[in-house]
Structures are given as C-alpha cells and as structure tokens.
Amino acid sequence: MHVHEFALTGLILNLLLLFLLFNVADAQNIVKSLPGYPGALPFKLETGYVGVGENDSVQLFYYFIESERDVSMDPLVLWLTGGPGCSAFSGLVYEIGPLSFDDERYNGSLPSLHANPYAWTKIASIILLDLPVGTGFSYATTSQGYFSSDTKSTKDAYLFLQKWLLNHPRFMKNRLYIAGDSYAGKIVPMVVLEISNGGNEAGLKPRMSVEGYMVGNPLTDSRKDENWKVPYAHRLGLISDEYYERAKSSCNGEYINPSPNNTECLFALHLIQECISGIYPANILEPKCQHLASREGLQWDQGYLEEDSIDILLPSFDQEKPKCRDDTYVLSRVWMNDPTVQEALQIREGTKEQWRRCNRSISYDMDVASVFDYHQVLIRKGYQALIYSGDHDMMVPYLGTLQWIRDLNLTVEDDWRPWFVNGQIAGYTLNYQFNEDVCCFTFATVMGAGHTAPEYKPKECFAMIDRWFTNYPL
Ligand SMILES: *[C@@H]1O[C@H](CO)[C@@H](O)[C@H](O)[C@H]1NC(C)=O
Ligand SMILES: *[C@@H]1O[C@H](CO)[C@@H](O)[C@H](O)[C@H]1NC(C)=O
Ligand SMILES: *[C@@H]1O[C@H](CO)[C@@H](O)[C@H](O)[C@H]1NC(C)=O
Ligand SMILES: *[C@@H]1O[C@H](CO)[C@@H](O)[C@H](O)[C@H]1NC(C)=O
Numbered sequence: 001m002h003v004h005e006f007a008l009t010g011l012i013l014n015l016l017l018l019f020l021l022f023n024v025a026d027a028q029n030i031v032k033s034l035p036g037y038p039g040a041l042p043f044k045l046e047t048g049y050v051g052v053g054e055n056d057s058v059q060l061f062y063y064f065i066e067s068e069r070d071v072s073m074d075p076l077v078l079w080l081t082g083g084p085g086c087s088a089f090s091g092l093v094y095e096i097g098p099l100s101f102d103d104e105r106y107n108g109s110l111p112s113l114h115a116n117p118y119a120w121t122k123i124a125s126i127i128l129l130d131l132p133v134g135t136g137f138s139y140a141t142t143s144q145g146y147f148s149s150d151t152k153s154t155k156d157a158y159l160f161l162q163k164w165l166l167n168h169p170r171f172m173k174n175r176l177y178i179a180g181d182s183y184a185g186k187i188v189p190m191v192v193l194e195i196s197n198g199g200n201e202a203g204l205k206p207r208m209s210v211e212g213y214m215v216g217n218p219l220t221d222s223r224k225d226e227n228w229k230v231p232y233a234h235r236l237g238l239i240s241d242e243y244y245e246r247a248k249s250s251c252n253g254e255y256i257n258p259s260p261n262n263t264e265c266l267f268a269l270h271l272i273q274e275c276i277s278g279i280y281p282a283n284i285l286e287p288k289c290q291h292l293a294s295r296e297g298l299q300w301d302q303g304y305l306e307e308d309s310i311d312i313l314l315p316s317f318d319q320e321k322p323k324c325r326d327d328t329y330v331l332s333r334v335w336m337n338d339p340t341v342q343e344a345l346q347i348r349e350g351t352k353e354q355w356r357r358c359n360r361s362i363s364y365d366m367d368v369a370s371v372f373d374y375h376q377v378l379i380r381k382g383y384q385a386l387i388y389s390g391d392h393d394m395m396v397p398y399l400g401t402l403q404w405i406r407d408l409n410l411t412v413e414d415d416w417r418p419w420f421v422n423g424q425i426a427g428y429t430l431n432y433q434f435n436e437d438v439c440c441f442t443f444a445t446v447m448g449a450g451h452t453a454p455e456y457k458p459k460e461c462f463a464m465i466d467r468w469f470t471n472y473p474l
C-alpha cells in the first residue's frame with residue numbers, strides 16, 4: 001500500500017468519524033445576545049440538549065455559562081433547581097446566574113434584563129440543568145420517557161455529565177461540584193455518590209474530578225424537615241410558648257401527620273395553624289399575597305417553590321400593592337414563552353407547549369425518603385460539603401438542617417460563630433470534620449435570607465461561595 005493510500009484511508013476514516021460524531025453529538029449552541037438584554041452578552045452562554053437513556057429518549061436541556069475569571073482554573077458546577085420540576089432557569093435568573101429581570105421598570109411588554117453583579121459565574125463555570133425530564137425545556141420522545149424519580153433523575157444527571165464532559169473535554173480536569181437547593185437537597189448528594197461509586201470507582205470514563213457539593217435549605221428527610229416547622233415558628237416568635245408547649249406535650253413529636261384521635265394535639269395544631277397560615281413560608285418577613293391564600297399551613301404538596309400565577313399577570317407593579325415575590329416570577333414566564341427568546345436559546349420547535357418556571361405535573365416518584373445516609377457516606381469518603389440555610393425560611397427550616405448535621409456525630413472543628421461581609425454579620429457558621437484527615441463539613445446560615453438564599457442575599461451568598469471555593473473559612 002502506498003503512503004498516499006494510507007493517508008487517504010486515514011482521511012476518509014477521520015471524515016467518517018467526524019460525520020458520525022456530528023450525527024450523534026448532542027446539540028450545543030452559543031448564544032451571543034438575548035431579547036431584552038441590551039447589546040452582546042458580556043459572558044459566554046451556551047445552551048443545548050443532551051440525550052440520555054435508551055435511544056436518547058430523554059432530552060435534557062441545559063444552560064452553560066463559562067467563568068468570567070479563569071476558565072481553566074475555576075471550578076465547574078452542576079446546578080439543579082428544586083421542585084421537583086422547577087427549571088434551572090429559575091436558579092439562573094433569580095439566584096446565581098449572570099442575568100436578572102428589571103422588575104421595577106416592567107410595563108407589560110417583553111421584560112428586560114440586566115447583569116447580576118453577584119453572579120456565581122464570575123468565579124465558576126456553571127451548568128444549569130433542567131432536571132428531571134419534563135422540567136423547563138427538557139422533554140422525552142416517548143411517553144414512558146417522561147416518568148422519573150429521585151433514583152432515575154440521579155442516574156440521568158450522571159449520564160448527562162458523562163456526555164457533556166465528552167463533548168467539552170477541556171472541562172474534564174476542572175474540579176467539579178454538584179450544587180442545588182430546596183428539593184435538589186435530595187438529589188445533589190445522590191449524584192455525588194453516583195459519580196463516586198457508580199462512575200469513578202467502577203472505572204467509567206470520563207473520570208470526574210468531583211471535589212464536593214453544596215446544598216441550600218436542602219430537603220434531606222421530608223418527614224423530619226417538615227416537623228421542624230413547629231419549633232421554628234416558636235423560635236421566631238410566630239407562636240406562643242403556651243401553644244408550643246401544648247403541641248409538644250400532646251403530639252409526641254409528630255406535627256405533620258398527627259393521630260386523628262389525638263384531640264389535644266389536633267387542637268394545639270389548630271391554634272398554631274391559625275397563627276402561621278398568613279405567613280409567606282419561603283420568607284417569613286415577606287408579604288403573603290392574595291392569590292396564594294389557598295396554599296397554607298403546616299403541610300405542603302410537592303410545589304416547594306410557589307407556582308407562577310397567571311391571573312395577576314399584568315401590569316402588577318403598582319405602588320399600593322405589597323411587592324410580592326411571585327410577581328417577579330411571572331416575568332420569567334412572559335419572557336420565556338416569547339418566540340424570539342426561544343429562538344435565541346435554540347429551543348427545538350414543538351417539544352414544549354409552553355415553558356413553566358415550575359412544572360407541577362411531572363410524573364415523579366419520590367422514592368428516597370431521606371438522604372441522611374448519603375451525607376454520612378460522602379463525608380467519610382472525604383468530599384467537601386457546604387450546607388447553607390436562609391434563616392428566614394419556614395419551608396426547610398435551618399433548625400432541621402442543624403439537627404441532621406448534629407446527628408452525623410462529626411467533630412466540631414470551629415464552633416458556632418458569626419461570619420462577615422464588609423464588616424457586618426452575614427450569618428453564623430459551624431465547621432465539622434470527620435477525622436484529622438478529612439475536612440470539612442461547613443454549615444452556614446445566611447441571615448435574613450429566605451428559602452432560596454442567593455435570591456434574597458446575593459452579595460452575602462456570593463462572598464460565601466467565593467471563600468468556600470478558595471478554602472477560606474467563612
Ligand atoms: C428504542 O428503539 C428501538 C428500535 O426502534 C425500539 O424497539 C425500542 O422500543 C426503543 N426503546 C425505547 C425505550 O424507546
Ligand atoms: C415599555 O417599555 C419599553 C422600553 O422599556 C418600550 O419600548 C415600550 O414601548 C413600552 N411599552 C408600553 C406598552 O408602554
Ligand atoms: C387512637 O386510637 C387507637 C385505636 O383506636 C388507639 O390504639 C390509640 O391509643 C389511640 N390514640 C390516642 C392518642 O388516643
Ligand atoms: C410537565 O411534565 C409533563 C411530563 O411529566 C409533560 O407532559 C408536560 O408537558 C410538562 N409541562 C410543561 C409546562 O413543561
């Protein structure tokens with residue numbers, strides 16, 4: 001065979017390979033500008049779909065934003081929003097991403113956006129993933145494909161990362177963190193363990209450089225976390241000492257599903273309910289708006305983050321009305337369902353009837369009741385963990401989070417003390433270690449923040465994550 005023929009065969013093989021690669025490769029698009037944002041985006045945004053599962057029948061949509069600082073050295077973060085069923089875009093635009101809506105100036109036309117000076121993408125590259133399937137722009141090509149669960153979405157997250165890294169090999173060496181809040185408090189530790197045991201230790205490629213995880217107001221054990229609402233309401237002065245004592249002495253510690261013949265307990269809970277049903281649970285200091293009046297009390301259904309409300313849509317920013325959190329959520333609904341926006345984001349036509357910030361009709365089985373054991377295993381394996389809690393959240397109160405952390409029986413390394421931003425107390429922190437070699441399990445409250453802490457205290461949360469990534473104490 002002549003050299004030329006070799007070269008030619010090589011070329012053909014290469015072309016064939018490229019062709020195959022492009023054919024099976026998942027879609028990824030660079031987005032240079034967005035409707036409502038003036039000029040070119042000052043950061044690198046990529047959107048795309050990654051197919052997972054049999055025949056790639058689950059198509060997971062993601063937003064990827066490169067770090068604005070040092071792409072090669074800064075960490076890579078996979079961010080999951082809670083719900084289950086709330087879009088990653090909610091995390092992007094209301095919590096940690098580089099864009100926020102201008103709600104002050106909203107006049108009923110397409111909402112406009114501005115840069116968020118406290119975006120976590122200033123110091124980390126972040127993939128925000130619409131998970132589980134059915135969430136945001138993620139969809140399935142078959143009806144069975146729409147079924148998901150805690151276990152299934154964990155597997156899907158792993159498969160997603162595997163393919164995403166293969167398509168973005170320059171990020172394989174960056175240290176990787178898995179993060180999320182609210183309901184994602186269950187999924188995040190499960191994904192870390194899946195990468196550790198199911199992937200890396202099983203020799204699957206690519207090896208993922210996972211260093212640790214962070215979770216905010218994380219649902220950890222549904223039953224226990226919910227029960228802490230009553231002690232929390234007492235601690236924050238929402239119920240009297242007498243009501244609390246009454247419930248404590250009669251309910252045997254069960255405030256969510258009390259025995260129906262325990263009349264003393266039921267009466268105490270009724271008194272408590274009366275006191276807290278007018279409270280906005282995601283941040284007890286904010287107004288609870290009319291349209292949410294039906295969702296109240298101790299128990300809640302799976303919508304951890306409040307539903308967008310269409311009835312109050314336009315234009316709701318008048319001076320007399322209290323400023324409601326949900327009014328700002330409506331902006332994402334208006335913006336995301338605009339055809340020019342979907343075109344800019346390269347959304348596949350016909351895959352979604354409409355975009356919802358939280359999809360409350362996903363078919364989802366909450367098949368893991370508690371992830372306490374996952375945390376226990378992960379700390380023994382030496383993963384770093386940051387657990388933070390907005391201390392004004394009554395949905396997943398910090399008291400319950402502190403309790404399960406205490407139950408891990410770790411050694412206190414740095415006891416409860418304030419942490420500061422610009423000389424002011426931003427919250428309180430507590431550091432644990434597993435043993436002398438394995439550091440650290442950090443807990444921090446974010447003072448004054450609600451359920452999704454960066455949404456309420458962006459500057460403080462940015463400082464917190466920056467110090468944690470650089471291994472400074474908070
Ligand atoms: C995958 O595709 C094959 C061939 O078209 C089909 O027989 C099989 O049922 C598909 N599997 C799923 C889960 O859709
Ligand atoms: C709303 O404001 C935008 C600019 O911010 C303007 O272009 C548009 O005409 C306004 N629409 C209405 C209905 O006032
Ligand atoms: C409730 O009723 C069940 C059976 O009828 C009984 O075993 C239980 O002790 C009762 N509990 C209380 C608190 O009265
Ligand atoms: C919500 O998820 C279900 C599947 O679980 C899907 O059929 C539906 O289209 C989704 N709705 C929205 C608004 O995304």
Ligand SMILES: *[C@@H]1O[C@H](CO)[C@@H](O)[C@H](O)[C@H]1NC(C)=O
Pocket residue numbers: 376407408409
């Ligand atoms: C923590 O210590 C208590 C008391 O010694 C023990 O009952 C419990 O099982 C321990 N928990 C863990 C997670 O090791």
